[in-house]
Amino acid sequence: MVEDLLAAGAAVGIAGLAYLIAGARVVKQYERGVVFRLGRVLGDIRKPGFTLVIPAVDKLRKVNLQIVTMPVPAQEGITRDNVTVRVDAVVYFKVVDPEAAIVNVEDYRFAVSQMAQTSLRSIIGKSELDDLLSDREKLNQGLELMIDSPAVGWGVQIDRVEIKDVSLPDTMKRSMARQAEADRERRARIINADAELQASKKLAEAAQQMEDTPSALQLRLLQTVVAVAAEKNSTLVLPFPVELLRFLEKAQQPAPATLPPSKSPQNSPPRPERATP
Secondary structure (H helix, E strand, O other): OHHHHHHHHHHHHHHHHHHHHHHEEEEOOOEEEEEEEOOEEOOOOEOOEEEEOOOOOEEEEEEEOOOEEEEEEEEEEEOOOOOEEEEEEEEEEEEOOHHHHHHOOOOHHHHHHHHHHHHHHHHHHHOOHHHHHHOHHHHHHHHHHHHHHHHHHHOEEEEEEEEEEEEOOHHHHHHHHHHHHHHHHHHHHHHHHHHHHHHHHHHHHHHHHHHHOHHHHHHHHHHHHHHHHOOOOOOOOOOOOHHHHHHHHHHHOOOOOOOOOOOOOOOOOOOOOOOOO
């Protein structure tokens, strides 16, 4: 009799241990557990650690609370200024309400992905090409609001949305390259014209200064000669000032002989006029 009781107790213990093992669950630190009891959600969310459920009665669904990085496939659309582009993006989101993420939507990941694609297409149609290329921060904020509005009811919070790349047609790339080249050439010509204007003003001031001081022109000529003579493989053609030639010509001419005062034609007495018959 005692042996039968011991055997029955051992069987009950083994059955209880098996039942306990069957109902034992472990929730990780980055997860939360939602328990369905006979199809109904229990109010208490199971926190990380060891927890027990009733086998064959309760069903535990674990929800990951980590930030999910989801790439959005490239979407092709036409901008407001009639340019065909392909834009892809990436969405960062996380679950903040595990119960809503399980009950309110069948697959919250798929729902967020589809909402991101449709919102991206809508943003492309409302924006111009310049905005897609230069003002991405504003477009990212608008895209985040468009995705976050329906995601609130799914227990999901959109953390960040970033536009990754904007692909343009080859014809548009060539047109933009020509436009950029023309703009750079225009700016270069304006800078050159401004430099010529400033140089002409400085040359006018220098000419005025040299006109007031003629020796400055000679000094400048000598400086130019020295600068040109520094190149050994150059032929120097030196312009000679006309004033210096005239000075040397006058220096080479002999001085005219001076007559004594008595023989000077001016001091000689007038000759008497001869009378005509």
